[in-house]
Amino acid sequence: MKRSAKNIKLASVDDLFSTEESRADENREKIVELPLTELFPFKDHPFKVIDNEAMFDTAESVKQYGVLVPAIARPRDEGGYELVAGHRRKRACELAELDTMPVIVRNLDDDEAVIIMVDSNLQRENILPSERAFAFKLKLEAIKRQGARTDLTSTQVAQKLSAEKVGDDAGVSKDQVRRYIRLTHLIPEILSMVDEKKIAFNPAVELSFLKNEEQTNLLDAMDMEQATPSLSQAQRLKKFSNEGKLTLEVMSAIMSEEKKGDLDKVTLTGDKLKKYFPKSYTPKQMEETIMKLLEGWHKKRTRDQER
Known part of the structure; x- marks a missing residue:
């Protein structure tokens, strides 16, 4: 039986005269x-x-x-x-x-783009905790979608492998990946305080388990007491939250506690020191002058004790 002419596919002129090298290019x-x-x-x-x-x-x-x-x-x-x-x-x-x-x-595709975006930025030297937190979260979700496995016994196994992959690529443990991702549960105001180093990383992870309303109340308690939580205080705040007993009064009571590290700490603000120095003095000049005075006082005290 004769073939119909309309079923015959003819090569284009470009195809006829193009080389394998040009097509690869x-x-x-x-x-x-x-x-x-x-x-x-x-x-x-x-x-x-x-x-x-x-x-x-x-x-x-x-x-x-x-x-x-x-x-x-x-x-x-x-x-x-x-x-x-x-x-x-x-x-x-x-x-x-x-x-x-x-x-x-x-x-x-979306997942490929996310992974390249995260990996290219994580090479930078200075990365804020909030940036790392959301980057890890995006990449973890992309890898889970990209590498969905039907041969695994549970979703927990799949999540563990995905977290390990994110951690391996970033040079951290899977547990540290999860801890960073916990920061994405902080309200923006508290997360900003983590970026600004007003709240340390470990306490911030504990605070991330507080409800949004509790975190908002914590901002008020921190402002009233002019203090931020230590790790032990953050752990107690989390415990009271889990028990449904974390009121503003409880937060204020915890935040008003004198921290162990504060007992031996002396703070001299710039406002306190300025009145003892010429207006033209910079903070560095004030510091150098104070250190010289302290060294002189220490030497004199040592001489007096030896007499």
Whole structure:
């Protein structure tokens, strides 16, 4: 039986004359210069882009040498490109008054994009606890979806393997990954205090088990007593919360306790010291002068004791 002509597929002219090398080249990733106006931030990006001294240094470097490491972006359905890696470089380009930046465009699904975004940012030296917390959470969820296993006996086993993967990639234990993720349960005001080192990491993990309303009340208690919880105090706050007994009065009572470390601590604020020094003195000059006075006093006291 004769074949119908309409079923015969003819090669295009481009296919006939293209080489295997040129076809492979088409599939290779290329660096393209894209307008900054076409680059949009990653959805729920956990890393902050701040105009600080480091950013201004980066902008100056970009102005002199350009962007040395291309950003990574993926096409958006609504047009333009979503940045996966390179948010700080884009901001540096804006400060350097550039219109474009080099970008590698990749077709990535949501989970692939999350993993690249987190891993590229975790290489930075200075990362806030809140940034690490939300980054670990995003990556853990992506790995769980990406590596869903039907041969595991329970979801707990799958979660354990996912946490181990996140920890291995970041150089920390799976337990530390979980502890960081606990910080995402803190209300923004308390989480900011963790970033600002007003509340230490370990107490913050314990406070993350408090209900949102209790955390809000804790802010009032901390403000009234001008204190932040130690680890033991945070553990007791958590215990009272679990028992349903954590009232504002209980919080205030706990926060008013004198901490063991405060018993031997002497605090001299700048306001107290300024009246003893010329107005032109800097804090460093005041400190150096005080140390010299103390050394002189100590030597005199030692001589007197030896007589």
